[in-house]
Amino acid sequence: SQQGEEDPQALSIQEGENATMNCSYKTSINNLQWYRQNSGRGLVHLILIRSNEREKHSGRLRVTLDTSKKSSSLLITASRAADTASYFCATDASNNNDMRFGAGTRLTVKP
């Protein structure tokens, strides 16, 4: 079963705009990770945020985590056409060794 739920399911923006994707989950977690997937290919790890962290940055990416609301957001600033991909959040539940993915947000960045 899936743990995370991304919102929105699809997002279309113009190059240069910012893109925000949200993720909600159900159980307590050790950490939350964001991954990117280009069409039909393997996933690429973007950023990991631990349960005791609230915000993390990596280049144009900014991730926040609110454990009280069981939610996270991924912000991509100054988007580029090459950012077009599906983005998934994945949670590492406190009582499991598995990683649970949501259904993803499909981001399209128009040149």
Next chain:
Amino acid sequence: ETGVTQSPTHLIKTRGQQVTLRCSSQSGHNTVSWYQQALGQGPQFIFQYYREEENGRGNFPPRFSGLQFPNYSSELNVNALELDDSALYLCASSLGVGAGGLYEQYFGPGTRLTVT
């Protein structure tokens, strides 16, 4: 590009047949996880192997089985294939579990399985 490789890239099988998919881990990684990704969905956890032992399993029937070898490469075996087994199968290697939970996973490009 990660150092994780998978073979074959594509595979077509008939319902009822058996299939073996292979994964070579990134150097230094002792943990391999397998996922099934149906079209338009997120990856679903099948199982994880740590130092040749199964170390967690998702909600998949016993006809999904695996192996991890001493060099940490891995196989996913699926018996009695069903049409719904058609999906992208992803393996991911990692350093396993640390004090802060699971380490980041490095995914292979996947094997696209079609069952007819």
